[in-house]
Amino acid sequence: MEWDTRLVHEGQTPDPLTGSVNPPVYLTSTYAQSAPGRAKGFVYSRTGNPTRAVLERVLGKLETGAGALAFSSGLAAAAALFMAHPSGSRIVAGDDLYAGTRRLLEVARSHGAQVDLIDTSDLENVRRAFAEGPRIDLLYLETPTNPLLKITDLRGAIEIAHAGRAAVAVDNTFASPVLQRPLELGADIVLHSTTKYLGGHSDLIGGALAFRRRALLEKYRWYQNTGGGIPGPFDCFLVLRGIHTLGLRVRAHAANAARVADFLNDHPRIARTLYPGLSDHPGHSIARRQMDAYGGMVSAEVKGGLPAAKRVLRRLRLFTLAESLGGVESLVNHPALMTHRSVPEEVRTAQGITGGLLRFSVGIEDANDLLADLRQALA
Ligand SMILES: *Cc1c(COP(=O)(O)O)cnc(C)c1O
Numbered sequence: 001m002e003w004d005t006r007l008v009h010e011g012q013t014p015d016p017l018t019g020s021v022n023p024p025v026y027l028t029s030t031y032a033q034s035a036p037g038r039a040k041g042f043v044y045s046r047t048g049n050p051t052r053a054v055l056e057r058v059l060g061k062l063e064t065g066a067g068a069l070a071f072s073s074g075l076a077a078a079a080a081l082f083m084a085h086p087s088g089s090r091i092v093a094g095d096d097l098y099a100g101t102r103r104l105l106e107v108a109r110s111h112g113a114q115v116d117l118i119d120t121s122d123l124e125n126v127r128r129a130f131a132e133g134p135r136i137d138l139l140y141l142e143t144p145t146n147p148l149l150k151i152t153d154l155r156g157a158i159e160i161a162h163a164g165r166a167a168v169a170v171d172n173t174f175a176s177p178v179l180q181r182p183l184e185l186g187a188d189i190v191l192h193s194t195t196k197y198l199g200g201h202s203d204l205i206g207g208a209l210a211f212r213r214r215a216l217l218e219k220y221r222w223y224q225n226t227g228g229g230i231p232g233p234f235d236c237f238l239v240l241r242g243i244h245t246l247g248l249r250v251r252a253h254a255a256n257a258a259r260v261a262d263f264l265n266d267h268p269r270i271a272r273t274l275y276p277g278l279s280d281h282p283g284h285s286i287a288r289r290q291m292d293a294y295g296g297m298v299s300a301e302v303k304g305g306l307p308a309a310k311r312v313l314r315r316l317r318l319f320t321l322a323e324s325l326g327g328v329e330s331l332v333n334h335p336a337l338m339t340h341r342s343v344p345e346e347v348r349t350a351q352g353i354t355g356g357l358l359r360f361s362v363g364i365e366d367a368n369d370l371l372a373d374l375r376q377a378l379a
Contacts, residue, residue: 063210074193076229077207087112108288196326253296306355325361
């Protein structure tokens with residue numbers, strides 16, 4: 001089946017009780033038992049809820065894995081993932097991470113895990129990490145990264161990690177399963193902030209983990225129930241509704257982002273444009289191999305640093321100044337002052353998260369209107 005058909009149908013049969021074409025929203029915390037310990041499949045809604053079960057089934061199929069677990073946010077999913085790596089574990093992760101993930105890794109470090117952040121877009125760094133120091137338990141990757149849109153060769157990194165007996169988790173939030181399927185490339189775990197493209201309408205906070213193998217799914221089901229960071233049934237329903245149009249939306253996001261990237265790349269007031277679809281992007285050929293399109297996120301550095309960037313932000317009209325991404329509406333973010341403010345300044349500067357850097361979540365509006373807005377803001 002093709003993607004647009006799968007997104008509408010896969011894992012989503014009409015409700016067997018009533019024929020309802022949408023999954024009922026089961027607003028219940030508990031379930032009646034006919035005798036002690038004898039329930040009809042559900043016991044308590046932290047452990048399992050029928051609406052969440054539909055979402056988990058659908059997410060597992062979209063990431064082509066053994067199954068998935070839904071969480072109350074992307075970071076709740078990441079917390080469950082890192083919770084399974086106690087004191088003495090070693091986690092190696094990319095150095096251009098979602099800032100909240102970086103904060104969580106600080107917590108893992110304070111609990112006694114060894115955490116090393118490296119630039120995984122160069123596989124030599126991954127090889128070196130595995131060659132030096134204690135055994136690595138988990139390699140945690142983001143590609144494309146946030147906000148610098150660096151690309152990691154997933155197949156290459158996974159091969160190195162598996163040779164060193166490490167598990168590999170990939171944050172697939174920026175790509176969505178429509179554009180990139182890390183489990184098919186050998187990854188063990190995929191993480192999502194369903195807040196972004198999967199939900200797609202900026203109306204919920206949610207997260208998920210998907211697994212290649214059933215044993216790992218069952219291990220993390222225990223951590224999901226124990227940590228308790230589960231989504232409510234109505235948020236599960238909203239993610240399921242968003243998934244129906246994921247293919248249409250992601251194609252529109254990517255087509256508009258390509259137009260925006262070309263426009264910014266040619267603009268005299270822009271020092272550099274970061275978009276994996278641009279042929280001069282260092283990760284372009286890898287992105288072409290492992291992604292079906294280059295996604296809806298574009299970053300660009302305005303010449304003149306912070307004052308020039310602030311001027312552009314004041315003038316933009318269609319791009320709302322806000323954190324988050326992946327909704328139908330276009331957003332613009334200033335990473336150094338907003339999403340990545342918690343990253344130490346010297347780390348930010350060394351990585352290129354400068355005062356002039358803007359990150360655009362390109363929406364599904366008409367591209368000509370978006371370009372006109374950028375043109376007047378940069379004039
Ligand atoms: C937003 C985001 C997260 C965190 O997800 P929340 O739903 O905000 O907790 C993690 N990774 C990436 C790449 C994100 O964009």
